[in-house]
Amino acid sequence: MNQRELLRVENLRTYFYSQGRTVKAVEDVSFSVEQRSTVCLVGESGSGKSATAFSILNLIPKSLGRIVAGKVLFQGEDLLQISPKRHRALLGSDIAMIFQEPATALNPVYTVGEQIAEVLRAHRRCDARQARRQAKALLDRVGIPDAERRLDDYPHQLSGGMRQRAMIATAIACRPKLLIADEPTTALDATVQAQILCLLHDLQQETGMALMFITHDLSVVAEIADRVLVMYAGRVVEEGAVGQIFDAPRMPYTRGLLEARPSVHAGVSSRRLAAVSGNPPDLANLPDGCSFRPRCGYAGNGCDQSMPALETINEHSVRCFHWRQIGAFAPVPEAAL
Amino acid sequence: MNAHARSPDKVERAAAAASLSNAALLEVDDLRVHLPLRRHFPFTAKQSIKAVDGISLSIARGEIVGLVGESGSGKTTFGRGLLRLVAPSSGRIRFNGTDLTTLSSAQMRSFRRYMQMVFQDPYSSLNPRMTVGEAVAEPLSIHHAELTKRARAERVFELLSQVGIAPEYASRHPHAFSGGQRQRIAIARALATEPDFIVADEPVSALDVSVQAQIVNLLLDLRDRLGLTILFISHDLGVISHVADRVVVMYLGKVMEIAPPALFRNAPAHPYTQALLSALPVEHPKLRHARVPLKGEIPSAVHPPTGCVFRTRCPKASAECAQLAPELRQVAAAHWVACIKH
Numbered sequence: 136m137n138q139r140e141l142l143r144v145e146n147l148r149t150y151f152y153s154q155g156r157t158v159k160a161v162e163d164v165s166f167s168v169e170q171r172s173t174v175c176l177v178g179e180s181g182s183g184k185s186a187t188a189f190s191i192l193n194l195i196p197k198s199l200g201r202i203v204a205g206k207v208l209f210q211g212e213d214l215l216q217i218s219p220k221r222h223r224a225l226l227g228s229d230i231a232m233i234f235q236e237p238a239t240a241l242n243p244v245y246t247v248g249e250q251i252a253e254v255l256r257a258h259r260r261c262d263a264r265q266a267r268r269q270a271k272a273l274l275d276r277v278g279i280p281d282a283e284r285r286l287d288d289y290p291h292q293l294s295g296g297m298r299q300r301a302m303i304a305t306a307i308a309c310r311p312k313l314l315i316a317d318e319p320t321t322a323l324d325a326t327v328q329a330q331i332l333c334l335l336h337d338l339q340q341e342t343g344m345a346l347m348f349i350t351h352d353l354s355v356v357a358e359i360a361d362r363v364l365v366m367y368a369g370r371v372v373e374e375g376a377v378g379q380i381f382d383a384p385r386m387p388y389t390r391g392l393l394e395a396r397p398s399v400h401a402g403v404s405s406r407r408l409a410a411v412s413g414n415p416p417d418l419a420n421l422p423d424g425c426s427f428r429p430r431c432g433y434a435g436n437g438c439d440q441s442m443p444a445l446e447t448i449n450e451h452s453v454r455c456f457h458w459r460q461i462g463a464f465a466p467v468p469e470a471a472l
Numbered sequence: 473m474n475a476h477a478r479s480p481d482k483v484e485r486a487a488a489a490a491s492l493s494n495a496a497l498l499e500v501d502d503l504r505v506h507l508p509l510r511r512h513f514p515f516t517a518k519q520s521i522k523a524v525d526g527i528s529l530s531i532a533r534g535e536i537v538g539l540v541g542e543s544g545s546g547k548t549t550f551g552r553g554l555l556r557l558v559a560p561s562s563g564r565i566r567f568n569g570t571d572l573t574t575l576s577s578a579q580m581r582s583f584r585r586y587m588q589m590v591f592q593d594p595y596s597s598l599n600p601r602m603t604v605g606e607a608v609a610e611p612l613s614i615h616h617a618e619l620t621k622r623a624r625a626e627r628v629f630e631l632l633s634q635v636g637i638a639p640e641y642a643s644r645h646p647h648a649f650s651g652g653q654r655q656r657i658a659i660a661r662a663l664a665t666e667p668d669f670i671v672a673d674e675p676v677s678a679l680d681v682s683v684q685a686q687i688v689n690l691l692l693d694l695r696d697r698l699g700l701t702i703l704f705i706s707h708d709l710g711v712i713s714h715v716a717d718r719v720v721v722m723y724l725g726k727v728m729e730i731a732p733p734a735l736f737r738n739a740p741a742h743p744y745t746q747a748l749l750s751a752l753p754v755e756h757p758k759l760r761h762a763r764v765p766l767k768g769e770i771p772s773a774v775h776p777p778t779g780c781v782f783r784t785r786c787p788k789a790s791a792e793c794a795q796l797a798p799e800l801r802q803v804a805a806a807h808w809v810a811c812i813k814h
Contacts, residue, residue, distance in 0.1 A: 179680035180651075294769050324542040324707060329751035329765040351681060354753035358760060377757045395685040397710030398755060399737050406714055407689045411682035414650040430682075 248286030538716025605642030
């Protein structure tokens with residue numbers, strides 16, 4: 136085992152059951168997160184990225200689905216096997232999570248200060264006064280102006296960006312080793328997104344926490360990631376270092392996503408965008424063979440027969456029979472780099 | 473694309489639109505939309521949200537104008553104000569020579585066949601109980617009641633194939649379609665009355681990246697084929713700079729800058745436009761750089777700052793910015809900026 140490895144996910148499978156159908160939301164997902172590193176899970180809606188995050192935390196509601204197989208090893212301990220008591224002790228202290236919609240993730244009937252203090256009192260021995268003092272320091276740290284007064288505000292009194300900061304404050308209260316962030320900037324304006332990304336980066340430098348960041352936005356990936364996992368229809372279809380993904384994507388889907396991005400770069404001549412044809416698949420009714428085949432411009436021999444295995448060369452994995460034929464690719468004009 | 477969907481009437485219209493391309497279809501003069509706030513206590517002062525605060529803009533026939541700004545900048549209210557879906561407080565909107573602000577609501581209703589809207593969220597903009605065919609036929613039965621049942625059905629088929637939806641699917645309900653397909657259907661519905669002008673309010677924001685590109689391309693195609701004029705509202709500078717012929721940057725109810733996309737990208741003049749562009753995440757990991765993000769968030773539009781509304785967040789602001797609201801000045805051909813520092 137790698138010395139720096141903090142989290143290792145092995146062959147994770149999570150299925151949801153609804154109306155007699157089985158939705159394979161996470162299908163045989165494996166990856167690891169090193170200390171201090173940032174791993175991005177990228178994919179479209181329904182690709183299984185959030186389901187992967189919730190499975191890692193063992194927070195899949197029993198009424199909706201089950202983790203059917205796999206291991207989630209956090210510092211060697213399998214989060215799917217530990218006692219509920221141990222689970223409660225780890226979540227919120229060593230592992231924390233922030234969500235896309237802070238408005239729904241924060242409790243509307245408690246003040247921001249109470250919610251941060253609750254985390255501190257659950258995991259650290261401290262009295263109410265100490266907890267409040269620390270909560271104020273945390274609000275200061277995440278850049279909420281006038282923290283003393285904001286402690287007594289309810290979530291609805293804060294703007295979207297401030298709420299996200301307050302949620303980050305609750306998440307980092309116990310100095311987690313791993314922070315899982317599920318699309319934390321998707322609902323925010325670009326200017327506020329830049330502020331939050333900056334804040335997460337600074338916090339990571341300060342505390343040395345690892346970040347598992349879920350997003351659909353490849354530009355955010357370019358901005359923050361060390362390693363990237365591209366997901367499609369519940370599976371990892373490509374994994375590599377951020378440079379590998381952006382310089383030499385192997386999977387046609389990754390390439391399609393990179394090309395479909397609108398660019399504000401000088402030298403963009405075409406106004407039309409390079410769209411990926413078709414629509415994301417129905418997870419309860421996946422096509423035979425490779426799930427991406429119906430939308431793939433490179434589909435050919437064998438693609439409809441079986442699902443390609445994840446093939447790894449130079450720590451860069453791809454799930455495609457034909458990736459060698461795809462050829463070179465420049466997502467951003469040479470001159471811009 | 474779908475050559476069979478082209479009727480001779482539309483080809484003529486597109487040709488006419490091309491020949492008139494320099495004529496303004498829509499002229500907005502000092503439009504204000506102030507939305508009154510409910511008073512929680514009697515006798516307190518009346519307050520209003522100054523969502524749109526003195527905007528003048530003229531849109532040429534066949535042009536795609538991109539309207540960009542953060543949430544709370546008033547871009548949606550401006551779009552709705554143009555169609556009088558919210559009542560303007562003052563100002564003039566001249567559409568094809570007719571002043572919309574003087575029309576009665578009945579006149580306005582029949583006028584809306586010429587101006588339609590496409591909304592952000594195709595999951596809530598289509599009635600889940602109506603089949604897709606019924607949804608697209610509804611505007612026809614309101615504005616073109618003279619059509620026979622058969623003619624209407626034919627028109628629905630034509631509209632659906634025009635946006636890339638197989639007409640066989642007309643009898644299905646919206647839930648059977650993905651987000652991108654639903655947005656296509658919403659566009660077909662907006663096109664049903666053969667409008668000249670469409671307000672597309674964040675039409676791709678709710679869609680996945682791979683599908684977003686399809687809808688952008690569809691709108692570009694429709695503009696070319698039908699000679700449509702489009703106000704494209706978005707918070708996404710990337711999308712805007714691809715789609716638009718001209719970009720309008722809005723902040724707290726006012727226009728900060730108007731520029732063609734190339735200028736907007738390469739030589740933004742207003743500090744706010746510069747801040748928006750520098751806040752964008754990089755497109756490639758090699759382009760990462762330390763950045764100083766714009767401080768704070770957009771202030772309340774109930775009590776906007778005096779003078780220049782952007783001065784509270786502006787890195788270049790000085791005392792004189794608080795004194796006087798800067799006028800939108802022409803600084804080059806097709807380039808307008810509202811900043812005294814420029």
